[in-house]
Amino acid sequence: MDRGEILGLYEWAIGVCFRCATANTATTHLGEIDPPAGDHYDIRACEKCLVxxxxxxxxxxxxxxxxxTPGQLGRCEL
Structure with missing residues (x-):
């Protein structure tokens, strides 16, 4: 599978990449963190980091x- 096909397996929206900290770029949702203090963190990755x-x-x-199987990042594997 090539880069474009892998990227096509995810949904994209503008956000901040958790890995490289690039802001206002296309990112995909990988997960969430809800610590006891009540804050909510959306874990997103940019195209480069996702690949x-x-x-x-x-x-x-x-x-x-x-x-x-590509396209499984952020999905719960039980």
Whole structure:
């Protein structure tokens, strides 16, 4: 799968990337953090960081003999 196909598996909106801190860029929602203090943090990744995270997932799956399916970042795996 190429970069464009992987990016197409996610929904995008303007936000701040949790990984590189780039603001006002296209990001995808990966999760949320709701600490006891009551604050709410939306975890989002930009296109560049998402592709890097997907590549890390692919390499991990390869090393551990697991199946890799792109487009699963931020989805709960039970």
């Amino acid at each position: 890097e995270l997907e590549e890390e997932r692919r390499r991990y799956a390869e090393r551990t003999g697991r199946e890799y």
